[in-house]
Amino acid sequence: MNRFDYTRPASVAEAVQAGTGEQVRYLAGGTNLIDLMKENVDQPTTVIDINRLPLNAIEELDGGGLRLGALVPNSDTAWDARVEQRYPLLSSAILAGASPQLRNAATNGGNLNQRTRCYYFYDVATPCNKRKPGSGCGAIGGVNRIHAILGASDQCIATHPSDMCVALAVLDAIVQVTGPEGDRAIPIADYHRLPGDEPWRDNTLRPGELVTGIDLPAEDFTKNYTYLKLRDRLSYAFALVSIAVAMRIEGSTIAEARVALGGVAHKPWRSTEAEKLLKGQQPSPQTFSAFADALLAGAVGQCKNDFKIPLARKGIVRALKQAAEATPQSQTDKRIA
């Protein structure tokens, strides 16, 4: 860990003012940033501790939505009665992640901005374009069991590791940010990005911008939903593949279905095009399979992660079935219906 300046502003305006400059980082729960600093993966010159900012409330929005403050801990968000009742998919996804201790410390803004778990990214003795542009991608041709099958580039095959964000993608959340150039509202689909030629950029946040909150539009996905997480142990492991599904069933047909995948790409993977295949259909294995094929179109393995493609395909079908039957995966005993 290098030496750095540390400030702890009391207002958002002060924070943003301090936040200009290349190697400046906002510190929230620190569960990711501090680890990265200890391993010299991230070496900020200035750390701005934002924990005193008034961004730690969950508020009602006009029109029936909710705003989740950037500094609300992941646990408080998941267990908030309004979130549990109105966005059970989000609660489930958050509770599928990390451990209780980590979720207590981790914040919503930090979760959104957490970095990939690629082994090479974390080990400064190895090449990694995301960490050190131009040094090469260690994971391509290397140990890539946990890497992307969709949307990767020849520069980087990392995945975004968050569970929460997969649910946010399905819920069409809006990320509220503020920065040197003022406030912006970024739809979640545009927030994270694919690696392309600039793998060091995880998202579309501009330098100095601060996430202030996450807006959840009013939705009614309280019955037919699931967050199915498949991983190397039953808890406390990042997703190999995760599937968030929100569905509305009218009569016996699917009025609307949204599906996003975690653990497979540099961002939560969603295709509104493919979702059209579900709309107006009866829930059936055939419909679900056809959708899975469409969502996974173009998936390629990197050798050690080839299994993710069939795993994702089967997982999608199962998750859709769970959602249609209103039997979501339990996040307490991890039982899969």
Next chain:
Amino acid sequence: MATAAKIGIGSAINRVDGVEKVTGSARYAGEHPVENLLYGYIVEAAIAKGRVLSVDEDAARAVPGVVEVITHLNRPHVAWTDHSYQDEMKIPGSPFRPLYDDRIQFSQQPIALVLAETFEAARYAASLIEIAYETEAHNTDFDVALDEKYVPKKKRSGYVPPKDRGDAAQAFADAPLKVAGDYRLAPEHHNPMEMFGSTVEWHGDGSITVWDKTQGSQGVHAYLASVFGFSKKKLRVLNPYVGGAFGSGLRPQHQVFLAVLAAKMLERSVRVTMTRQQMFSHAYRPQAVQSIALGADRTGKLTAIRNAATTSTSRYEDNMENVVTWGLMNYDCPNADAEYTVAQIDTPTSADMRAPGAATGMTLFEIAIDEMAYAAKVDPLEFRLINYSPIDAMNGTPYTSKALREAFREGAEAFKWSERSAEPRSMREGSELIGWGCATGMWDAQFSKTSASAKLTANGHLEVACATSDIGTGSYTVMTLVAADTLGLPPEQITAKLGDSDLPTAPVEGGSWGAASSGAAVQLACQAVGKKLLKAAGKIAGEPLGGAKIEDVLFEDGCIVLKDTPTVRVPFGDAMRAADLTEIEEEATAAPGFGDMWKGLHKSKNTHSAIFAEVRVDEELGVVRVTRIVDAVAAGRIINPKTARSQILGGVVMGIGMALHEETFSDHRLGRWMNHNFGEYHVPVHADIHDIQVIFVDEPDPEVTPLGVKGLGEIGIVGTAAAIANAIYHATGKRVRSLPITIDKILE
């Protein structure tokens, strides 16, 4: 007279050091407060093989608080012969010598130590060091190394060469039923909770005190004396608390070398601790492949066993394990042969990890046995009984005891094995297939020469001491219970001391010999105190005990009691006062071959277990849940059923990890372990653990060790992964021969 229930051998009591541990007052090696301490941070090699061309340390030295950067270029003189670096494990070869020269033998090898007034300054400065390398071709791919596997010329001590019998090749060729295949185990890292660390206190008079994370204070003491030329008296090594080790602390690890080196060079107190990532820079359980071929007749009687295994070692030492012997010992089969080889890769030397050899070899063998049972269409438990050998079938010697049959019976009953439906894929609930599997576990019942002292003071307090270690295994509690049992004192009046090189001699703690050995030594020392007490009681006016001999008395509630007339009781204090004694101190040594042990001299000594597992497999998604385990263990006499059960639980949990989770991935292009952190190196977590039932089978065995104790530290892991793999087969009809069984292997 109403007496409280006697607490002694067999009492289920809490760990006597439990309160210290949960309140944090138990200090570990990297926590001892020492004044004016320097902190060392280890810089590791980024390449797997080659040479250090140059070390640019200017930037590091410029960091405020940095005191020194030690490399092979400026280190003080240290011993140079291989012999000087030999430790208790006596692995043949040329032991690793940290900072010795410019050679790099493995990735993450320590190549510099940065010392600073704070840990943070040292760590930051370490990140500024630039090293230029000359790389040489390396290989870390075990499968490639297999082409050059070999039988080491010099054998490691404790290595048991397999003994062939009959004509296995012919018998296998002739067998009507055959199973043959390669069975594999991934490399695993020990990852105890406590990271390696050492605190060295520099006293200024040339003497040092070292708190080290090790399984043997005296082993480290001997190593440091030999490597740095300390006279034995100027050196004291302490390890009163050890946060787990699983074998990684059997050999002195490099942080203790580095800490002492720095202390000597700078004449200051020094602490060096490893990070979790650095825990992957040394010991690991060797990667293994075992080619097993079994032949049987149509009734399920084994006719041939062929068992060849190779495990990974480094380029510089031949680490050997007993991998292939277990199956040959355990099964009645007229024809058997085996071969054991090692293959070199450019990593640190592999090391003993909980039940070394058996956890690999017996576990993989038990998967093959299961396959044979199915091939013979015999229930897997029945198959094991058909081929049961009451004697050690490899050596042709009887066991001092083998209650495996009872373990099978009691385990099967508790598990309700008889309700199993034989066909694979025949049990299902919802989206999950259910499978039941079983396996046999085996380990050595070992005993090592150990000394202990016992000191009784007139106020009735007893202190027992021995240089053994308590790596979480419960040694403090075992010593306390044995002392309580021998001298009839309540545990509250007893203090057990261990983990100090100044205490009576004990071997490194490992191999599950700790309880049997230190327990026996403590018993002898306490018996010697008892004799002194009786003699002292003779000085009491009127001789209330009437010249009774030691056989005529027992020790109870702090009194010497006449066996025949229990109302005649002499309090210890009265006896000591009469003889004008303020304390009685005795030291004794327990060595193999005393008591009833001589009768067992030419017998085989082993623990056994029968493991039953239930799994639920979501076959489509590859998700496995281990919902039930019953482990019935035959391990002789159980000193403390509570800590004993904990040992088995821990072993079983580790076995679940071996079955489903643990694997260190190497990038062979870089020659480097890549998932070297706890986020990506997976061990089981709570959600993976369900119902585990431990049964101790009655197995009196006075010949195995003086207390009849066989040891429990390791048996819990052996075979567990096989029972799970076998249950997965029963659930799904899919045979996975390579551990761990991860999602991808089920989906394949």
